[in-house]
Amino acid sequence: MNTLKYFSHPKFAMPNIFPTMPNQSLIIETDRGLFCPAGDFYIDAWKSVPRNIVTHAHSDHARRGSDRYLTASDGVNILRHRMGRDAVIDPIPYGQIIELNGVRVSLHPAGHVLGSSQIRIESAGEIWVISGDYKRQADPTCRAFEPVRCHTLITECTFGLPIFRWIDSSVVAADINAWWAGNQAVGRTSILLAYSLGKAQRVLAGLDANLGPILLHGAVHAITEAYRGSGIELPPAGYASVENAKLHRGKAMVIAPPSAMNSTWARKFAPFSSGVASGWMQVRGFRRRRGADRGFVLSDHVDFPALLETIEQTEADHIIATHGYTDALVKLMRERGKQSSALQTRFGGDEEESEETVETPVVEGEA
Amino acid sequence: MKRFTALYFELDETTRTSEKIAALGRYFREAPPLDAAWAIFIVSGRKIGKAVSSRLLRQWAAEASGYPDWLVDQCYRVVGDLSETISLLVPTVADTNAPSLHEIVEERVRPLGSITQDSQREVILGTWSQLNTDERLVFHKLLSGNFRVGVSKQLLIRALAEVADVSSAVMAHRLAGQWMPDETTMDRLLARHDPAAVADSGTPYPFMLAHALHDGTSSLGAIADWLIEWKWDGIRAQLIRRAGQITLWSRGDEVVSGAFPEIIQAASALPEGTVLDGEIVAWNDETSKPEPFIRLQRRLNRQTVEMTFWPEVPVTFIAFDALEIDGADVRDRSLVERRAMLETSFPTTSTLRKSTPLHYETWDEVLHIMEEARSRGVEGIMLKRLASPYQPGRPTGLWWKLKVEPYTMDAVMIAAEPGRGRRAGLLTDYTFGVWDNGSLVPITKAYSGLTDVEIVEIDRFARRHTTGRHGPVHTIEPLMVFEIGFEAIQLSPRHKSGIALRFPQILRIRKDKKPAEADRLETMQELLRSMGY
The missing domain is CATH 2.40.50.140 (Nucleic acid-binding proteins)
Structure with missing residues (x-):
């Protein structure tokens, strides 16, 4: 057992907290994020805190300004890229147990993006798992999700409605390649919009590099380099510079973050066809609203059948829902005889890196 | 069903007319004739039979998916479209092999109206198991009896006209009226030359349209050069009497004879070989004023109108131009001459009228009476150059419209x-x-x-x-x-x-x-x- 003494140093005073769950809870909600009172650490804190365990580096989960971060070794390069050179980051391998104030903590693969973790917390025989964002689909750019048995599961439910059911990602990859080839046939550049951390690399991994040149928007390029630096093998890809835009006009596949479409940036690739890779593309109304030429249903979040399956596999009897259609999941779990409640995490973030969760449409009426 | 589903999504996901026409053209060239005939029937907005109630569909979707009703409802609130919601909820069997469009329509959808609820359930659940998510959506659109895919009749006509290499007017005529799809439908619709040429005798002339006048009347010159009349708020149409037939064409290249039987009846008073341009207007005899346009729309939504429906929304055809008189095309003659021919072409009745020109000495007077437009139930004023011929499209400087501001x-x-x-x-x-x-x-x-x-x-x-x-x-x-x-x-x-x-x-x-x-x-x-x- 490895104890990170500095991470659990007693000089850090108990913060001012606003508990909204019973006192015996291992995890409570505070105005700074999820907090473990027994272990004296935060999870995915959105304000400055002394000790912050980060499930993954997306901006709605990892914020700058905390004194110390703890994250999975696989994700340390990317978190460093996001948190800045001076951030203090303690990496631990998946599965390794550390003790913080007598609370046993370990990280387990969540399959969301490179280095994403579920957090297992054990104290006095009571086990909680915070899923973080996760998916169950195959993804060559990160370790696959591993179900962890627990008493209480805090699960995301970004796509927690049965209309969300993903098709095999190899089928989506084939669709994207076919779209690319079709665009080439009519002399259009393909611009595929995907979140720069995770989705972009997953899409890149599925591209058929024999079709033509692949170019990456600056934001995507930087993170892709961090992926390569972490040992993830990806097809060769160039920088989406003005010169490359000219050189490969009508042939290239360009991967860019969604915000790039609102800028003048995209114009240098004209004529082009635009595609969006997102779980929301499952619904026509959302697809139309995005205004892209094509929508590809590809999500780094768990779909509904896999969400229910995961809950079964953890054998948890208390399900806490967070992020997304929480009311529906809570109601369904209660109907199925489980203890269940919802957690209101704050989400949203800077526009450039806004992750899928910030777009969750609001469900009207009763839960 | 695979091909038709692909067409549906192509049409649904583009707003570009050229792409829609290309997608329709590809489909009509490649699809088996009977499927293509049904596709035309459906896309042109014809009803294919009694729909199953959405309440039952919802109930069966809950059953097939294994989720409670409230969760199905919640999904519906997010998706905003019941057909789509159900298609996303129902489980997909691997390697589906969808029946063809005509099988789906003829053997599944159409018989639903005449079978028991249990049999309906069997048909629906059975069909779901043969279709993938996208195909199910299209199937539900067929069931809903409200198949809208962003293709106007005009667009459909243009696409078919291109495939058949005939004019839009000819294609519009071939599509008009009552027909049911069968093996010969596509041969009839796509024939290069019409064997029964008489079928095209109801073909209208291309309409002449007006520009909106934004820059005032000062550039128009002498008022005496202009014909001034009210801009009627109705449906622009040509009334055609040729070869013993009477046809009423809307500007949307659509035969609307069925919706306005009283106009067709009144037009039997027209001499053979007459084509009139005018406006179909809902008319209130008591006030001697037009009724709001919205009252006409109720008529248009029906293929045929029962006689008993007439008094509810009385309509009149107000002719303002003559395009063909005694079988001769008179469009090259000046408006003055055409109006003279119009005056003598038929006796005015309550169903068949002539637009009365307004007489004013100055443009100021014209602008002044614009203020009366609203209370008179008209949209504004038309200004037409008296010396102008009748030209297709929107020629500049000949016809102007002055609409009242909202x-x-x-x-x-x-x-x-x-x-x-x-x-x-x-x-x-x-x-x-x-x-x-x-x-x-x-x-x-x-x-x-x-x-x-x-x-x-x-x-x-x-x-x-x-x-x-x-x-x-x-x-x-x-x-x-x-x-x-x-x-x-x-x-x-x-x-x-x-x-x-x-x-x-x-x-x-x-x-x-x-x-x-x-x-x-x-x-x-x-x-x-x-x-x-």
Whole structure:
């Protein structure tokens, strides 16, 4: 057992907290994020805190300004890229147990993006798992999700409605390649919009590099380099510079973050066809609203059948829902005889890196 | 079904006319003839039979998916389209092999009306298991009896005309009337030359259209060179009597004879070889004024109109031009000559009239009578150069239209509710209020007129400033002022304000105005009184 003494140093005073769950809870909600009172650490804190365990580096989960971060070794390069050179980051391998104030903590693969973790917390025989964002689909750019048995599961439910059911990602990859080839046939550049951390690399991994040149928007390029630096093998890809835009006009596949479409940036690739890779593309109304030429249903979040399956596999009897259609999941779990409640995490973030969760449409009426 | 489903999504996901026509053309060239015939039948808006109730579909979808009803309902609220919701919920069997479109329509959908509910359930669940998600969506659209895919009849006609290499008018005629798809339908529709040429004898001339006059009358020259008449608010149409047949064509290249049997009957008084250009107008004999256009729309939505329906919405055809007289094309003659021929071509009756030219000495007088347009139930004024021939399309400088400006008011948004379909999940349907004794009374709802960006902005605003909820309706803190345009105002005891607005439309967000500066109910009541109420 490895104890990170500095991470659990007693000089850090108990913060001012606003508990909204019973006192015996291992995890409570505070105005700074999820907090473990027994272990004296935060999870995915959105304000400055002394000790912050980060499930993954997306901006709605990892914020700058905390004194110390703890994250999975696989994700340390990317978190460093996001948190800045001076951030203090303690990496631990998946599965390794550390003790913080007598609370046993370990990280387990969540399959969301490179280095994403579920957090297992054990104290006095009571086990909680915070899923973080996760998916169950195959993804060559990160370790696959591993179900962890627990008493209480805090699960995301970004796509927690049965209309969300993903098709095999190899089928989506084939669709994207076919779209690319079709665009080439009519002399259009393909611009595929995907979140720069995770989705972009997953899409890149599925591209058929024999079709033509692949170019990456600056934001995507930087993170892709961090992926390569972490040992993830990806097809060769160039920088989406003005010169490359000219050189490969009508042939290239360009991967860019969604915000790039609102800028003048995209114009240098004209004529082009635009595609969006997102779980929301499952619904026509959302697809139309995005205004892209094509929508590809590809999500780094768990779909509904896999969400229910995961809950079964953890054998948890208390399900806490967070992020997304929480009311529906809570109601369904209660109907199925489980203890269940919802957690209101704050989400949203800077526009450039806004992750899928910030777009969750609001469900009207009763839960 | 695979091919038709692909067509549906191609049409659904583009707004470019050229791409729609290309997709339709590809489909009609490649699809088996019977499938193509059904596709035309369906896309042109014809009903294929009795639909299954959406309540049952919802119930069976819950059953097939294994989820409770409330969860199905919640999904529906997010998706905003029941056909799509159910298609996403029902499980997909691997390696489906969908039946063809004509099998789906002839063997599954059409018989549903005449079988028991248990058998219906069997058919629906059986068909679901043979289709993938996208195919199920199209299947549900067929079941709903409301198959809309953003293809107007005109667009369909253009695509088919291109495939057949005939003019749009010929294709429109071939598509018109009552027919059921069979193995020979496509041969008939796509024939290069019409063996029965007489079938094309009802073909209209291309319509001549007017430009809107924005720059005033000063550039028009002498008023004596112009014919002035009211701009009737109805359906532009050509009334054709040739070869013993009478056909009424709308400007949308559509035969509308079936909807207006009394005009067809009255037209038997026309001499053989007559084509008249005019407007179909709903007419109130008591006031001797046109009725609102909306009353005509009820007629248009029907393929055929029962005789008993007539008195409900009496209509008249107001002719304002003659294009063919005694079998001769007279479009090259001047308007003066054509009007003279029109005057003598038939005796005026209550169903078949002639538009009466207005006579004024100065342009000022013309602009002055524009103010009467509203109270006369017309849209405005037409100015037509007397020396002009009848030319297809929108030639410059010959015909002008002067439309009355809509009324406007400034009102405060007081409630909002989510839209459907494309706007599902966004608060897009707003209620507006005006001031009455220090409080805001609802005056109208309005939906259209904003850009997508503005809609998203208002959605965010409305959610931040929601003060209460009644079902889907959010009560909004009255902070945001809008300029609302409307075509007319009338008394309405059903509304709290006592006022109903016709065709309200959001003109713009008035960020420069404070809520207190919005209009007052009194102002609206004054407007109402000025209209003679």
